[in-house]
Amino acid sequence: MRWNKASLLALPAIASAHGAHHHHQEVFSQDHLDELEQKWGTDWGFSGISTYAHLPHTRCLTNPEAAYDIAILGAPFDTAVSYRPGARFGPRAIRSGSARQTSFRGYNARAGLNPFTSWASIVDCGDIPITPFDNALALRQMSEAYLELAGRGPTQRSIQSGVKYLSKPKVITLGGDHSVALPALRALNKAYGHPITVVHFDAHLDTWHPAKYPSAWIDSEDPTTQSFLNHGSMFWLASIEGLVANGSSVHAGLRTRLSGDDEADYEEDTQQGWMRISTDDIDDVGTKGIVESIMERVGTETPVYLSIDIDVIDPGLAPATGTPEPGGWSTRELIRILRGIEGLNVVGADIVEVSPAYDSSAEITSIAAAQIVYEVLTSIVRKGLTEQARIESVKSSDKDEL
Numbered sequence: 442m443r444w445n446k447a448s449l450l451a452l453p454a455i456a457s458a459h460g461a462h463h464h465h466q467e468v469f470s471q472d473h474l475d476e477l478e479q480k481w482g483t484d485w486g487f488s489g490i491s492t493y494a495h496l497p498h499t500r501c502l503t504n505p506e507a508a509y510d511i512a513i514l515g516a517p518f519d520t521a522v523s524y525r526p527g528a529r530f531g532p533r534a535i536r537s538g539s540a541r542q543t544s545f546r547g548y549n550a551r552a553g554l555n556p557f558t559s560w561a562s563i564v565d566c567g568d569i570p571i572t573p574f575d576n577a578l579a580l581r582q583m584s585e586a587y588l589e590l591a592g593r594g595p596t597q598r599s600i601q602s603g604v605k606y607l608s609k610p611k612v613i614t615l616g617g618d619h620s621v622a623l624p625a626l627r628a629l630n631k632a633y634g635h636p637i638t639v640v641h642f643d644a645h646l647d648t649w650h651p652a653k654y655p656s657a658w659i660d661s662e663d664p665t666t667q668s669f670l671n672h673g674s675m676f677w678l679a680s681i682e683g684l685v686a687n688g689s690s691v692h693a694g695l696r697t698r699l700s701g702d703d704e705a706d707y708e709e710d711t712q713q714g715w716m717r718i719s720t721d722d723i724d725d726v727g728t729k730g731i732v733e734s735i736m737e738r739v740g741t742e743t744p745v746y747l748s749i750d751i752d753v754i755d756p757g758l759a760p761a762t763g764t765p766e767p768g769g770w771s772t773r774e775l776i777r778i779l780r781g782i783e784g785l786n787v788v789g790a791d792i793v794e795v796s797p798a799y800d801s802s803a804e805i806t807s808i809a810a811a812q813i814v815y816e817v818l819t820s821i822v823r824k825g826l827t828e829q830a831r832i833e834s835v836k837s838s839d840k841d842e843l
């Protein structure tokens with residue numbers, strides 16, 4: 442539980458109700474508490490315990506009463522990667538990279554709001570303690586955790602602010618390798634009752650059939666399906682399970698090499714219902730054109746899972762990742778595109794594949810990842826406000842008609 446001023450004030454009263462043991466406790470005046478808060482209550486970027494943007498931390502998984510409108514959740518898991526491991530340290534690194542973000546100086550001028558002080562209660566829920574020894578168990582842990590955290594009710598803060606469009610809290614997952622998208626999509630399908638549109642920023646397709654990796658079928662008599670969960674096949678698995686909306690999902694930033702000697706990977710991807718925007722498209726249509734194709738395809742209503750692999754950025758600007766592909770978008774271009782698609786109805790998001798052992802000591806990748814989270818947070822908060830304004834204007838025009 443996180444103690445706020447009201448609960449601190451209430452403490453001595455509760456204690457004395459249970460007996461005489463605590464009668465020496467002082468009752469602190471509100472003035473005194475305010476003074477302490479003013480003196481010690483705000484961290485510098487470099488001080489304090491590391492949470493995302495110095496947000497309050499609650500272990501939401503062991504605290505069923507923890508309420509939030511947006512949860513930051515670490516998924517430190519990297520035993521489904523095909524090349525460089527290490528993304529299990531991603532959540533820590535992104536939190537560290539977010540250190541200069543504070544609610545104190547959090548106003549996002551492009552959006553005209555401070556996401557940390559607006560209607561949404563945002564909490565750092567800590568990490569899912571995921572086993573590195575058994576991927577079947579890991580998948581189960583991630584699925585159960587996501588389902589639990591995405592299923593809680595709205596907070597008093599959002600109810601009081603009147604922003605009601607967010608019927609369910611949003612979870613932003615800090616990866617971890619990209620396979621964390623599968624449990625998220627499983628949970629969102631349960632929560633919303635239908636396949637979810639995925640807007641996927643990545644150098645890679647991640648819709649690969651597992652047999653497109655070496656040794657998946659090494660024992661053809663008895664193939665072990667556990668190898669099917671990997672960070673390049675989780676959208677294929679999600680598609681098999683009917684979790685991905687067919688016909689509205691988008692990849693953006695693709696530039697990887699394909700299997701074999703034809704475009705079969707693309708054909709299979711199309712069969713799974715995806716549209717593809719390549720890295721190179723930006724030279725022809727600019728960030729604006731990329732934004733337009735995504736918005737035209739997806740619209741502003743359908744629930745979207747926004748999945749951002751840090752490797753969509755050029756490895757010169759984000760080197761710390763599992764499967765780097767030269768020639769990517771700049772951090773600035775990606776951020777510009779993310780700002781442009783703020784009208785999407787994002788119901789969950791991830792930022793994955795940050796593997797800090799490959800970062801520079803300047804934390805270049807983690808700082809980029811943290812900034813991406815901030816932009817996504819801003820857009821979700823802004824969407825709540827614009828949606829609320831739309832509901833209000835419909836209500837008042839209804840009244841006018843009466």
Ligand SMILES: *[C@@H]1O[C@H](CO)[C@@H](O)[C@H](O)[C@H]1NC(C)=O
Nearest residue numbers: 680681687688711712713714
């Ligand atoms: C998606 O829709 C297309 C066109 O209707 C169809 O050919 C394809 O089999 C569908 N894919 C999935 C995974 O349902």
